[in-house]
Amino acid sequence: MKKNIFTAMLLLVMLLVSSFPVSAATTEQIPESTDPILFDIPLPDQDFPTCTRTFESSYHDDAYVTMQAARVDDTYRSLAFSLFMTDHGKSRYGPKVRVELVSLMVNDQRVNTVYQAREDYTDYPFHGRLMNYQYQGKSGGGTLKNYDVVTMHWDVRSTTNNANDVVMIKCRV
Numbered sequence: 359m360k361k362n363i364f365t366a367m368l369l370l371v372m373l374l375v376s377s378f379p380v381s382a383a384t385t386e387q388i389p390e391s392t393d394p395i396l397f398d399i400p401l402p403d404q405d406f407p408t409c410t411r412t413f414e415s416s417y418h419d420d421a422y423v424t425m426q427a428a429r430v431d432d433t434y435r436s437l438a439f440s441l442f443m444t445d446h447g448k449s450r451y452g453p454k455v456r457v458e459l460v461s462l463m464v465n466d467q468r469v470n471t472v473y474q475a476r477e478d479y480t481d482y483p484f485h486g487r488l489m490n491y492q493y494q495g496k497s498g499g500g501t502l503k504n505y506d507v508v509t510m511h512w513d514v515r516s517t518t519n520n521a522n523d524v525v526m527i528k529c530r531v
Contacts, residue, residue: 406507409437409529420447420523421457421514427531430489435502435531439473440485441512447523448480451516457484461511464502468494477517506531 408427415421421443428436441457458475461468469491476484488508492499502508512525 406528406530409508409527409531411529413525413527413529415444415447415514415523415525418447418450418521418523419444420450420521421512421525423510423512423525423527425527425529429504433503434489435504435506436487436489437502437508437531438485438487439510440483441514441525442483443480443514447514447521450519450521451480451514452518452521453479454517455480456515456517458513458515459486459510460513461509462488462491463509464491464500465507466509469499470494502531504531 409425410427411425413423413425421441423439423441425437425439428438430436443451443455447455454477456475456477459471459473462471462473463469470493472488472491473484473486478484489502490499491502507528507530510525510527512527513522514524515522
């Protein structure tokens with residue numbers, strides 16, 4: 359009985375809805391450009407920290423990277439960096455580590471690394487500088503500029519055991 363009443367009500371609603379004519383004035387065509395995926399919606403300012411600071415390792419407090427941006431002229435910058443092992447890291451890793459800059463990006467474009475993997479004692483300051491760079495996988499490159507966003511992924515591994523850590527950095531020059 360309930361099923362029959364429900365079916366009858368549903369048919370009545372469908373009949374009423376379909377009996378009203380729809381005019382072109384009440385039908386709106388949504389232009390393709392209003393597809394939410396295609397909207398050019400401004401994102402909130404992504405306020406990255408300045409590169410002139412210290413960045414700690416992501417997992418074990420084994421290492422940290424200090425960076426210092428230097429003014430070359432009104433437009434261009436140089437970014438000096440050094441990776442150091444903490445006392446905790448030195449005790450976990452043993453006498454030697456392998457440090458590698460696995461990934462480097464400038465303004466979300468992959469660039470060739472400016473720091474080759476190096477194996478050395480845990481007291482060694484693994485250091486380098488970024489100023490000129492070449493794009494990875496395509497021609498061209500650039501020179502680091504004021505307000506560029508730099509992304510670095512450092513990998514630190516012991517040469518004697520399985521200890522490892524990473525330092526992830528995303529900052530504005």
